[in-house]
Amino acid sequence: MSAREGEVVMEVVYSRCAGLDVHKKTVVACAITPKPSGGCHKEIQTFGTMTSDLLQLSDWLTARECTHVAMESTGEYWRPIFNILEANFEVLLVNAHHIKNVPGRKTDTKDAQWIGELLMHGLLRASFIPPIEQRDLRDLIRHRTNFIRERATLVNRVQKVLEGANIKLAAVVSDVMGVSARMILDAIVKGETNPQLMAELASKRLKDKREPLIQALDGKVRPHQRFILAELLCNIDAIDETIERFNQQIKEYCSPFEQAVELLDTIPGVARPTAELIVGEIGTDMSRFPTAEHLAAWAGVAPGNCESAGKRLSSKIRKGNNNLRVGLVQAAHAATRTKGYLAVQYRRIAARRGKKRAIIAVAHSILKIAYYLILRQETYQDLGGDHFDKQKPEATKKRLVKRLQKLGYEVLLTELQTASPTLA
Incomplete structure (x- = not known):
């Protein structure tokens, strides 16, 4: 954006676009198109939500050469509109929390116009809509x-x-x-x-x-x-x-995703139904998630990021994909009853932070493991229950010696000598 004579001029990203305000029985559409003399022209029309009405909406947008359409994710009412428009337009489904209108201007017409203006200037972030x-x-x-x-x-x-x-x-x-x-x-x-x-x-x-x-x-x-x-x-x-x-x-x-399901089935605590759930929610294309941490944040199993004035505030997990989070938590509970890395991770965190935080941490780890298994196309290799002990052997030794001393034992440690191989 640039400033000129005290006026802020925002860059136009999409010159022909539309904003939709979706309801159960009606859809208010605001089409924004450029004027030959400069500026933009806004045209507003109301349509029904029956299939025949939505086809008229599609023809109306096509006649105005709109390329991008944005609408709020309002319950389930966006689905029939998306089904009709996705073949001919770039449809953006956006979080209603991100596009709240200015207080005091709450009407269907102004909502559609506001969504269209935000889309025109590229200020909307689309939610993920997976392939059919x-x-x-x-x-x-x-x-x-x-x-x-x-x-x-x-x-x-x-x-x-x-x-x-x-x-x-x-x-x-x-x-x-x-x-x-x-x-x-x-x-x-x-x-x-x-x-x-x-x-x-x-x-x-x-x-x-x-x-x-x-x-x-x-x-x-x-x-x-x-x-x-x-x-x-x-x-x-x-x-x-x-x-x-x-x-x-x-x-x-699941046949197109069978390989991914079989890979995820190797994770402790993740049975086939949970593997199907994970694949159904995140898919097999990991390119849209830059890192495993981005995926965990999207799913709602990552700690919140809230900091102000140099102080770390609440780290409560954010809202995310509730269906995926519930499945991961169930898998985490099952993993705690195994004998591998995930069970040890749970016990270590539960002793310091409590059981609920420990379960979310294990669910976080399961999702990160799933990300890398799908990305690398390899089966799960458990780090073992002694992984944390091997990370810091000196600290492990001191902790165990201290526990024995508290029980009244005098501890004398002698390091084992590894026998060198003899040459025949």
Whole structure:
């Protein structure tokens, strides 16, 4: 930009562009085009959101030779507009927080005009919209996740009904929907009341808990509770079938990304469903992320960057891709139960900073590992549980000696001599 006679003149980046203010039933478009005599001409038009209306919007923008179109990411209402316009225009989906209008000028017309002016001067940063193949895969994975959450809700309701009937099954079994537990639940639904007979349905290791199981099944199940259990179990079976169909469909849509999914599956704590989730959210093209730290910040698993007057303020994680963050946190919890580098990292950080920060740190590490595995096309190589000890051997030695001394031992260290190979 340049200043002339006290006036600030901003550089025009896109001479023919448009801003859209999107709502459920209407779209207000402001097309900005150059005038032959200089300056710009702004034309505003309102369209509906039906497909035929959006096609008219596309023709209207094409007639004015617009090349770039910007709109806010308003709920799900931007999707049909993006589907129609993406083939003919460079569409920018921008964060509404970044383009707040001047206070006191809140109208649909001025919003569309403001978005168009910001776009014309190149002041908008577009959100990432993945290619159509990745969008399809991502939609399938997100809906599968929703069904998995619904199933968990139904299982909790089953547990609530059992507690109301004095059945303490969850106190003995680890999974109330496991094979043995499910056979017991089916027996309860059919009217069985004898705890000894129901305990005989236990299999494998649950047979060793026969006496506690008999006590847990000694309850008072009323007829209406049997009816509720039957309906809940029926819904759970239906959702299980739906999830399985989603798994088959996702496997088909994952074929272009199969190599990346297999690479991510080698990370401790990351099973195939989580690997599919990561690939569906970030894709396989890492060129749009300059570094792994940029990816972590985009996903919302990196510490916040807030500093003022030389003081470091809150380091709370920023908002990011919530679906990806939830999947990474679940993978981090699973990784803490392994014996490798990630589990040791969790224990080290949890001892100093707490469990919640430690889980986010492990999730951060998992995403960085995924970035490099996809970028380099290689499998995961664990650094080992003793990686941190090898980094600073002297500090490790002093710490262990100090712990033994506190226990009342006198420690004398003798370094082992490595035998030199003999020549035959």
